Amino acid sequence: MNKGTSLNNDASENMRRSDEPIWWGLFSAGGVCFAVFVPAAILFIALLIPAGIVGPDALRFERAHSMVFSLPGLIFIGMVICLPLFHAAHRIRHGLHDLKLGTEHLNKVATYGGAALLSVLALVGFAIGIL
Amino acid sequence: MTTKRLSIQRYLPEQGNNTPYWQDFDIPFDDSTSVLDALNYVKEELDGSLSYRWSCRMAICGSCGVMVNNTPKLGCQSFLRDYEGPVKIAPLAHFPVEKDLIIDMGLFLDHLAAVQPYLINDSRLINDSEEGTETFKQTPAQMEKYKQFAGCINCGLCYSACPQFGLNPEFLGPAALTLAHRYNLDSRDQGKKQRMPQMNREEGVWSCTFVGFCSEVCPKNVDPAAAVNQGKVESAKDMLIGIFKG
Numbered sequence: 001m002n003k004g005t006s007l008n009n010d011a012s013e014n015m016r017r018s019d020e021p022i023w024w025g026l027f028s029a030g031g032v033c034f035a036v037f038v039p040a041a042i043l044f045i046a047l048l049i050p051a052g053i054v055g056p057d058a059l060r061f062e063r064a065h066s067m068v069f070s071l072p073g074l075i076f077i078g079m080v081i082c083l084p085l086f087h088a089a090h091r092i093r094h095g096l097h098d099l100k101l102g103t104e105h106l107n108k109v110a111t112y113g114g115a116a117l118l119s120v121l122a123l124v125g126f127a128i129g130i131l
Numbered sequence: 132m133t134t135k136r137l138s139i140q141r142y143l144p145e146q147g148n149n150t151p152y153w154q155d156f157d158i159p160f161d162d163s164t165s166v167l168d169a170l171n172y173v174k175e176e177l178d179g180s181l182s183y184r185w186s187c188r189m190a191i192c193g194s195c196g197v198m199v200n201n202t203p204k205l206g207c208q209s210f211l212r213d214y215e216g217p218v219k220i221a222p223l224a225h226f227p228v229e230k231d232l233i234i235d236m237g238l239f240l241d242h243l244a245a246v247q248p249y250l251i252n253d254s255r256l257i258n259d260s261e262e263g264t265e266t267f268k269q270t271p272a273q274m275e276k277y278k279q280f281a282g283c284i285n286c287g288l289c290y291s292a293c294p295q296f297g298l299n300p301e302f303l304g305p306a307a308l309t310l311a312h313r314y315n316l317d318s319r320d321q322g323k324k325q326r327m328p329q330m331n332r333e334e335g336v337w338s339c340t341f342v343g344f345c346s347e348v349c350p351k352n353v354d355p356a357a358a359v360n361q362g363k364v365e366s367a368k369d370m371l372i373g374i375f376k377g
Contacts, residue, residue, distance in 0.1 A: 015332060016333070017332070018335070020333065021337075021363075021366060021367040021370045021371075024363060024367065025367060097298070097340075098340070100298070
């Protein structure tokens, strides 16, 4: 029943391990952040403060500055910017695959490369701020 | 008795007609008429040239899978009473069609065989020992771990439902990956190490994008989408262990 497919156990190049667990791991971690921390950040920054429920002093420049450029600030950047970026990149990449756009390699470089670039940018910003 | 219009996709390449076409039939039906009953009626009363697979009539054998109004269904488990207006019957999607409603399941069977879906346990191969003649023992709790995934009847509906299998037929697909997971979860089995390389491939668990339609169409409620995604966790763990072991 040979349909030109190669599922033979001896065809070692076809048994190559996928690198997908890495992207799937970042996607999963980003998904949790998207579901838990991003809505909390939006609630706080975009709703509670503008609505006046939390006073404007909560994000006064000096206070915001000291909060962001600290260890909790670094964790915040990771959870609200970097990991959600990889989550979004993963969805875009698989969306492109479903729409039969681009190639597997090109899409990976473009989406995860973009996420990595923006993450590095955020981390460089953090490094500049803390120094 | 009222009648229902059935549009059946015909394909008769051996008669020199290489283009599929639709043929309409009016079928008398009542509340108990299944799609399979309707096909049998066509074959016996209206057009004996219609070809389709069937056997048990009770969702055990898994051979009467067809597209009913573009959704993969078992003919014996779908009833004309549930469909408003005419009913469209076509061969299962994503498979090569041999004739009328008969598909070539060869690739599906290759994928099943690739994951070695049977108990692998060397301890029972020793014939001369007393142990070798003993039956495998399993507690209800151990059985519960895989029982959910053991109900597959190999009907292929999940492959017709899977858009990723449609895009890439090299994808091992829902049923094969579910069976692999089912044997990996079995306390009597020692074959996980042999199955993981297949699951770890790009065309293994990682081609799945968790659409979930496979679980919706499964006539035995096996939930292949859950099995495949648990398989992703296993594959990710396997990769991590591989990294630490070097």
